[in-house]
Amino acid sequence: MFKSFRIKLFIVFLITTLFVSGVSIYFVYLIALNSQLIGLKKTVVGIASTTVLMIEPEEFRQIDPDNPVLSESFIKINNLLHDVLINNPDIRFAYTLIGTKDPNICKFVADANYFGRTVMSEEDIKDINYYVHNIPELREKIAFSQPVATKSLYKDKWGVQISGYAPIKDKVGNTLGVVCIDLSAEKIASFQKYVTIWTVVIFILDLIISLILSIIISSKVSLPILKIIEHTKVISEGNFKSKIEIQTKDEIKELADAVNQMIDKLDYMFLDLTKTQSELKLTNLDAINRLALASEYKDDATYQHLNRVTAFSRVIAEAYGLPEEDVSIIELVSPLHDLGKIGIPDNILLKPGRLTDEEYEVIKDHPIIGYNILKESLSPYLKKAAIICLTHHEYFDGTGYPYGTKGEDIHIYGRIVALADVFDALTSKRPYKEPMSLEETVEIIKKKRGIQFDPKVVDAFLSCLDEIKKYKKFYEDNPVKVKREMENEMVDRVVEE
Ligand SMILES: [Fe+2]
Numbered sequence: 097m098f099k100s101f102r103i104k105l106f107i108v109f110l111i112t113t114l115f116v117s118g119v120s121i122y123f124v125y126l127i128a129l130n131s132q133l134i135g136l137k138k139t140v141v142g143i144a145s146t147t148v149l150m151i152e153p154e155e156f157r158q159i160d161p162d163n164p165v166l167s168e169s170f171i172k173i174n175n176l177l178h179d180v181l182i183n184n185p186d187i188r189f190a191y192t193l194i195g196t197k198d199p200n201i202c203k204f205v206a207d208a209n210y211f212g213r214t215v216m217s218e219e220d221i222k223d224i225n226y227y228v229h230n231i232p233e234l235r236e237k238i239a240f241s242q243p244v245a246t247k248s249l250y251k252d253k254w255g256v257q258i259s260g261y262a263p264i265k266d267k268v269g270n271t272l273g274v275v276c277i278d279l280s281a282e283k284i285a286s287f288q289k290y291v292t293i294w295t296v297v298i299f300i301l302d303l304i305i306s307l308i309l310s311i312i313i314s315s316k317v318s319l320p321i322l323k324i325i326e327h328t329k330v331i332s333e334g335n336f337k338s339k340i341e342i343q344t345k346d347e348i349k350e351l352a353d354a355v356n357q358m359i360d361k362l363d364y365m366f367l368d369l370t371k372t373q374s375e376l377k378l379t380n381l382d383a384i385n386r387l388a389l390a391s392e393y394k395d396d397a398t399y400q401h402l403n404r405v406t407a408f409s410r411v412i413a414e415a416y417g418l419p420e421e422d423v424s425i426i427e428l429v430s431p432l433h434d435l436g437k438i439g440i441p442d443n444i445l446l447k448p449g450r451l452t453d454e455e456y457e458v459i460k461d462h463p464i465i466g467y468n469i470l471k472e473s474l475s476p477y478l479k480k481a482a483i484i485c486l487t488h489h490e491y492f493d494g495t496g497y498p499y500g501t502k503g504e505d506i507h508i509y510g511r512i513v514a515l516a517d518v519f520d521a522l523t524s525k526r527p528y529k530e531p532m533s534l535e536e537t538v539e540i541i542k543k544k545r546g547i548q549f550d551p552k553v554v555d556a557f558l559s560c561l562d563e564i565k566k567y568k569k570f571y572e573d574n575p576v577k578v579k580r581e582m583e584n585e586m587v588d589r590v591v592e593e
């Protein structure tokens with residue numbers, strides 16, 4: 097429901113503090129209320145019990161509740177109750193009751209309020225029944241066996257009061273009636289009101305303080321954990337140099353330290369992995385170079401051809417706008433474009449003069465031979481090299497070999513290497529021919545735009561002609577040195593990637 101750790105913490109803390117403080121406040125409230133109530137109960141029961149002691153049971157027995165004529169006993173007991181009433185201003189009513197067959201009805205047999213009246217009026221007679229259904233102490237006859245007070249304060253038309261009862265018993269212990277004292281409880285009622293209002297105010301303050309404390313504490317406790325979470329996100333993005341700084345000295349600090357140790361180990365493992373990957377790339381590169389070496393082993397002039405084709409292919413691929421990844425792949429595997437020549441017999445491959453048509457047909461097998469050697473390689477680089485082997489003699493108009501593939505059906509790697517290959521072949525000295533001039537070569541390439549070569553690749557080639565010339569000159573001036581430098585540069589670049 098609540099996903100945030102901070103919100104969960106906030107809710108748990110708030111509920112706990114509110115529960116603990118709420119229960120405490122409630123108990124203090126009850127104690128405050130009951131301390132005064134208990135005192136008042138004792139007082140009212142004491143007055144009722146004392147009054148009972150002043151009443152002669154035999155005199156009480158002589159009063160006939162059904163007879164409205166006032167008897168001496170009635171007047172005597174009424175006087176006595178009146179004395180009790182006027183001696184304590186808090187007493188509202190002092191009277192005696194007897195039970196009837198109906199548990200809800202008791203009957204008045206004496207009442208201080210009748211004092212001074214010699215004859216009971218008809219209204220008095222009507223009022224002689226006292227309906228006690230809402231006073232359990234009388235209804236259940238508890239007050240007829242022992243002194244007792246009402247459980248709590250109650251409110252009637254005369255205000256808030258508490259009642260105390262004490263049984264009037266004869267010599268053998270039979271209950272004749274009950275003395276009842278109604279004591280005003282206005283003071284304690286207003287005190288209870290005061291305590292209730294203040295309890296509510298204190299609880300509201302407690303709620304506000306708990307809320308503030310919950311916010312502060314949940315923030316303080318969750319902050320280091322959120323910090324750890326943030327850092328783990330940074331780590332998952334590959335930043336193993338980031339360390340978690342926690343100021344506390346508790347379990348969260350231990351967790352942060354453990355995470356930091358984990359980051360160190362990950363960093364170490366990542367470095368190790370990077371090193372292994374670099375070694376793997378180097379091994380790949382070495383394997384490619386060795387294969388290229390094998391393909392040109394018989395003829396060093398061809399070896400120089402491979403280096404130049406590699407450099408030109410890269411420059412043209414960049415000018416063409418291929419992504420850097422493709423540019424690197426072309427650079428890496430273009431030296432293998434003539435790998436298939438290892439399957440061509442030496443008497444044809446190394447023939448110093450011009451080839452016969454039959455011999456040329458044999459030479460034309462080298463794209464498929466190279467492709468077959470590499471096509472099932474597990475190395476993704478050699479698989480790309482296979483494509484270059486197969487396609488570098490295809491023509492854009494479909495008149496090339498081995499399959500006469502057309503236009504953009506020829507892989508872009510093949511289209512680029514094809515141009516680099518022809519450019520180098522035309523501008524290089526071969527046993528059977530002198531090198532063609534750059535200007536002448538460029539003219540031929542322009543003429544074959546859209547025929548032999550992809551027009552877009554020709555445009556790219558023309559746009560980077562100056563750079564191609566620079567490379568060509570480098571190789572001519574210092575073929576061996578350039579070869580080594582090129583190789584080293586290529587290794588560095590692959591390792592960086
Ligand atoms: Fe070739």
Ligand SMILES: [Fe+2]
Pocket residue numbers: 401433434517
């Ligand atoms: Fe070639």
